Amino acid sequence: MSISLLIVGHANTGKTSLIRTLMRDHHFGEVSNQAGTTRHVEKITLALNGKAILELIDTPGFEDSIGLWQIRQSPQYKPQNNRDWLSHIQHDPALLPDFEQELKIIKQLQRADIILYVIDLRQAPLGKYLNELDILACANKPIVPVLNFCKAPSQHEADWKNCLAERQLHAYVPYDSVAFYFADERKLYQTLQSLAPDHYDALQALIKQREEDANTRLGNAQLELTKTLLACATEQFTCRTNTPTAEESDQFEDIIRQQEQAFIQACLDLYAFTKEDVALDNLDIQKGQWQQDLFDSETLKSWGINSSTGAATGAVIGAGIDLLSAGLTLGTATTLGALLGAGVQTGRSFKSSIANKLRQRAILALAPSTLIALLKRGKQLIMHLHHRGHASQQAYTSHNELTQNSQTMINKAEMAQLEKLFRRISQRTEWHHINELPQHKYIQALQQEIQTNTQDH
Amino acid sequence: MTPKKYELNAIKTYFFQNIANQGLSNQIVEPYKKLLARVNMVSTGLLIVFFILGALAAPLSFSNDGTQQLNTFWLLLILLGTHILSLLIWCLGLLSKAPTSYTESDWLASMLGKLSRWFSVPEDITKAYLDLRMRGQCRRWYMSRFLHSAWAAYLCGGLISALLFLATHRVEFIWATTLLSQQDIAALSQAISTVPNWFGLPTPAPSDIYWQHSQAQPQPDEVRKLWAIWVLSCILIYGVFVRLVLALLCHTLYRIQRHKQWFALANTAQQVESSTVEIIDSDSQHDSQASQSIENITPLPANSSDLAHKYYLFEWSKAIPKPLAHNQDLQFINDATTQSVFLQRQEQGQYLVIDADISPDRGSLRFLAQAAPYCNKIYLQGEHFQSAWQHALIERGISSAQLAQLKD
Numbered sequence: 001m002s003i004s005l006l007i008v009g010h011a012n013t014g015k016t017s018l019i020r021t022l023m024r025d026h027h028f029g030e031v032s033n034q035a036g037t038t039r040h041v042e043k044i045t046l047a048l049n050g051k052a053i054l055e056l057i058d059t060p061g062f063e064d065s066i067g068l069w070q071i072r073q074s075p076q077y078k079p080q081n082n083r084d085w086l087s088h089i090q091h092d093p094a095l096l097p098d099f100e101q102e103l104k105i106i107k108q109l110q111r112a113d114i115i116l117y118v119i120d121l122r123q124a125p126l127g128k129y130l131n132e133l134d135i136l137a138c139a140n141k142p143i144v145p146v147l148n149f150c151k152a153p154s155q156h157e158a159d160w161k162n163c164l165a166e167r168q169l170h171a172y173v174p175y176d177s178v179a180f181y182f183a184d185e186r187k188l189y190q191t192l193q194s195l196a197p198d199h200y201d202a203l204q205a206l207i208k209q210r211e212e213d214a215n216t217r218l219g220n221a222q223l224e225l226t227k228t229l230l231a232c233a234t235e236q237f238t239c240r241t242n243t244p245t246a247e248e249s250d251q252f253e254d255i256i257r258q259q260e261q262a263f264i265q266a267c268l269d270l271y272a273f274t275k276e277d278v279a280l281d282n283l284d285i286q287k288g289q290w291q292q293d294l295f296d297s298e299t300l301k302s303w304g305i306n307s308s309t310g311a312a313t314g315a316v317i318g319a320g321i322d323l324l325s326a327g328l329t330l331g332t333a334t335t336l337g338a339l340l341g342a343g344v345q346t347g348r349s350f351k352s353s354i355a356n357k358l359r360q361r362a363i364l365a366l367a368p369s370t371l372i373a374l375l376k377r378g379k380q381l382i383m384h385l386h387h388r389g390h391a392s393q394q395a396y397t398s399h400n401e402l403t404q405n406s407q408t409m410i411n412k413a414e415m416a417q418l419e420k421l422f423r424r425i426s427q428r429t430e431w432h433h434i435n436e437l438p439q440h441k442y443i444q445a446l447q448q449e450i451q452t453n454t455q456d457h
Numbered sequence: 458m459t460p461k462k463y464e465l466n467a468i469k470t471y472f473f474q475n476i477a478n479q480g481l482s483n484q485i486v487e488p489y490k491k492l493l494a495r496v497n498m499v500s501t502g503l504l505i506v507f508f509i510l511g512a513l514a515a516p517l518s519f520s521n522d523g524t525q526q527l528n529t530f531w532l533l534l535i536l537l538g539t540h541i542l543s544l545l546i547w548c549l550g551l552l553s554k555a556p557t558s559y560t561e562s563d564w565l566a567s568m569l570g571k572l573s574r575w576f577s578v579p580e581d582i583t584k585a586y587l588d589l590r591m592r593g594q595c596r597r598w599y600m601s602r603f604l605h606s607a608w609a610a611y612l613c614g615g616l617i618s619a620l621l622f623l624a625t626h627r628v629e630f631i632w633a634t635t636l637l638s639q640q641d642i643a644a645l646s647q648a649i650s651t652v653p654n655w656f657g658l659p660t661p662a663p664s665d666i667y668w669q670h671s672q673a674q675p676q677p678d679e680v681r682k683l684w685a686i687w688v689l690s691c692i693l694i695y696g697v698f699v700r701l702v703l704a705l706l707c708h709t710l711y712r713i714q715r716h717k718q719w720f721a722l723a724n725t726a727q728q729v730e731s732s733t734v735e736i737i738d739s740d741s742q743h744d745s746q747a748s749q750s751i752e753n754i755t756p757l758p759a760n761s762s763d764l765a766h767k768y769y770l771f772e773w774s775k776a777i778p779k780p781l782a783h784n785q786d787l788q789f790i791n792d793a794t795t796q797s798v799f800l801q802r803q804e805q806g807q808y809l810v811i812d813a814d815i816s817p818d819r820g821s822l823r824f825l826a827q828a829a830p831y832c833n834k835i836y837l838q839g840e841h842f843q844s845a846w847q848h849a850l851i852e853r854g855i856s857s858a859q860l861a862q863l864k865d
Contacts, residue, residue, distance in 0.1 A: 011818050012815070028734065040738060041736070042734060042735065043734070047731045047733075066793045066796065066820050067823060104738050124774040127794070127795075130792070
């Protein structure tokens with residue numbers, strides 16, 4: 001059996017937004033900046049491994065708790081105990097026109113296990129909010145105040161904490177449906193565990209699953225960025241002549257921008273956001289002519305490795321020929337195959353650059369400064385999406401400051417190191433659009449750089 | 458060919474994790490099945506080809522320039538030599554590390570890519586197939602299984618062809634040597650005969666070896682038959698049987714690795730959360746918040762210059778507005794008690810200030826409708842919900858002439 005959580009609060013405090021962020025669902029309910037947006041009572045059931053763990057019940061907000069509490073104090077209802085009052089007012093036809101929303105909430109109080117009372121910390125603890133707490137207290141259910149918009153600057157946090165303490169509500173949970181941190185969500189589930197010990201194990205499994213999901217998403221996003229940077233660093237555009245034309249230049253830039261767009265889309269898919277959540281400026285692309293560095297030791301080493309692999313493949317093919325001739329060639333084919341295989345592989349490494357040299361063709365490649373900008377933009381995007389609540393309605397934007405002011409915004413030593421790394425990576429054309437990342441120190445260095453400042457906090 | 462349950466779950470999780478185009482999720486299994494069937498068809502075809510090649514190649518080994526004499530050990534070397542060499546290369550290959558991934562330039566990925574294009578299978582499906590069935594140790598054992606199966610087919614073909622040849626031709630088995638002695642040949646024969654002996658197959662005795670060497674007299678039928686059976690059993694045991702056993706072993710290891718991978722992926726799938734949404738108390742009203750066109754509302758007048766009066770700040774959470782910063786007679790109406798006091802005083806000519814940066818609600822509007830008769834002016838301070846407040850207050854019967862804007 002699952003825990004039933006009733007999400008209540010004044011209108012426009014972010015109840016539906018809270019559920020969106022908890023469920024990681026952009027599409028749940030309707031969110032807008034005016035009171036009375038949610039008018040239904042909606043239940044969302046969260047299951048893990050097919051087993052229902054949580055029921056979240058979204059309600060329309062309180063709008064006239066002062067009026068309702070005055071009715072509680074009226075001669076008609078004052079003599080009644082809380083339980084009777086809650087039961088009777090649901091069936092009082094005189095109250096329906098003015099308090100339909102409030103009565104929908106009260107109707108759900110009976111079935112809930114725990115009440116999550118959502119507070120907008122940007123608002124002071126006004127009388128109407130405190131009357132809402134008085135009404136909810138009549139249900140004799142545990143109440144957990146959720147301090148929403150806790151990341152926004154607020155002058156009222158201390159006041160709220162005092163008011164809650166006066167009402168013996170000490171187990172509040174800070175949350176922000178717009179700027180999301182998993183630590184806050186974990187605290188919410190831990191508070192529920194203390195209030196519903198029978199459901200401790202199920203909630204613990206949910207916490208663990210959520211943490212793993214968050215780590216997996218982050219890891220996958222970082223991997224996407226690594227692959228995008230590798231693809232961009234090794235992207236080469238062969239021009240028709242020694243001097244690139246404007247059209248060729250534009251085509252190359254389009255390719256790079258498409259790579260970045262594909263990365264952004266992959267991140268949005270990972271985090272279940274839509275393209276409306278991100279509005280990045282066009283990347284400022286700087287490019288130059290690619291030169292094969294014949295003196296780079298890693299490049300030469302990689303060709304040596306490739307040659308021996310080619311030789312082994314050639315030997316296998318040769319052995320197949322021996323096989324077919326019932327061994328009569330006595331391994332001649334095997335030997336020839338090995339030589340051919342090594343030759344083909346080595347030739348492949350030199351072939352395109354020699355051919356382009358002879359034909360006087362320029363090769364466009366991305367400048368390290370743009371790759372560094374891509375790296376920084378990618379990291380910022382990942383961190384933003386990792387902490388973006390699904391209730392957020394403002395699109396994420398970034399500026400091209402990094403490419404214009406790269407020298408000042410990034411430490412010069414770091415810049416030089418990154419430039420060197422990207423120059424080396426650009427020599428490894430065999431990594432272009434690779435499916436899985438090989439174990440290589442350049443790739444590890446790049447991944448290390450991506451993970452710096454994008455680890456979850 | 459239908460993928461097994463774990464493979465189906467693994468496929469679904471693979472596409473959830475790896476492929477951005479979620480639209481493919483509805484069209485994954487059928488193309489995957491098609492690719493599986495085609496690959497199996499090609500593999501089976503290749504095995505048949507190897508069988509035929511073996512059947513064609515074996516009789517070549519028996520060519521004897523019309524002398525009807527076959528050098529036994531040279532025949533064995535031709536029939537089994539490359540097989541043993543290939544086995545040795547395979548064993549050495551096991552010592553190297555299995556590749557953990559494939560790249561675009563990988564020959565298998567490239568070949569499968571071409572095959573998929575012929576069969577009109579989407580590229581994503583091919584990638585999924587390679588990742589789910591050809592990654593790391595799976596690939597090693599799959600290729601080994603195919604290699605041993607191909608050799609087994611080749612040797613089987615050769616064996617059957619040799620059997621038919623020997624059944625329809627008369628040959629004599631001889632041996633000749635320059636470097637070895639008769640005792641060495643005898644020892645070699647005995648050594649090779651060890652395993653056939655376990656299976657009860659006849660093995661040559663020293664006299665049979667003598668008959669092989671002595672080319673002066675024709676060999677008795679029994680001796681020729683013995684040597685024929687001996688050659689055939691060597692091919693069967695040291696060739697076909699060895700390859701079949703290795704093929705079976707590699708097949709088992711391939712399936713174990715494959716299931717491990719699918720199980721790991723499928724387990725990930727089982728951890729995915731699911732949620733369902735249900736309306737349990739729907740709204741009975743239709744849209745009751747139709748707002749008037751903003752053109753019908755009288756534009757608010759500018760700042761009031763009369764700031765010396767007592768002002769009531771209604772449900773106020775933010776800083777005091779700048780025009781009222783020095784006003785000594787400010788009061789707040791923030792709860793039921795202060796609302797009640799205001800209404801009970803019934804003092805005319807009051808000034809109320811509303812925070813127009815928060816949305817109007819029914820309770821606030823109820824009070825303001827009751828308080829409006831005692832107010833000279835109701836100011837709206839803030840931009841966010843100013844028109845919403847205007848509409849709502851006018852709907853409650855408050856005159857637009859009473860409304861004003863308080864700007865900082």
